Amino acid sequence: EPEVTQTPSHQVTQMGQEVILRCVPISNHLYFYWYRQILGQKVEFLVSFYNNEISEKSEIFDDQFSVERPDGSNFTLKIRSTKLEDSAMYFCASSATGVGYGYTFGSGTRLTVV
């Protein structure tokens, strides 16, 4: 069964550093998403991406965040200058359609900012 692959599984970084979280979506999917889950809290939407541009972003997704699809397979989330409150599990997801079902989620990257 096709999978969404995320790397690394765990990353520790110092406050103020830049991090890039990587995702390889399912190859024939066209819609890509990042969600995050702060420990003990609900999963929250960050951003959706289609046709090489952001289609929607949440209030959380401020100027410190950016997404990119640098080649035909990878989908990355960059946090420019990490803060302690960015510590969370970050999930990538992809779907063949943009109608809000048929998501496949990756296993997540646990980001710890110290």
Next chain:
Amino acid sequence: AQSVAQPEDQVNVAEGNPLTVKCTYSVSGNPYLFWYVQYPNRGLQFLLKYITGDNLVKGSYGFEAEFNKSQTSFHLKKPSALVSDSALYFCAVRDDDYKLSFGAGTTVTVRA
């Protein structure tokens, strides 16, 4: 905006007993409802969805969910729980802009 609520942080059941994980929703219009499960160190795995049609939806791993419009509920059920069902369960609803809004999650522990 659409939202879901999971009133229980934790559910504990004995193996072989019925398992119910509760979810209530608040939507304008027709709801698109989902259940996901998260095992330790794993991603969110899709269990089942309600879009339209029969109120009883069957999903993966023997789970089912009942859509109840009058009670605005979408409870997840399994007739006979297994120890391997111990995990974190999330209810979700499709928002107006096709993204998912998740509940806070319910930790299920099935004891042998």
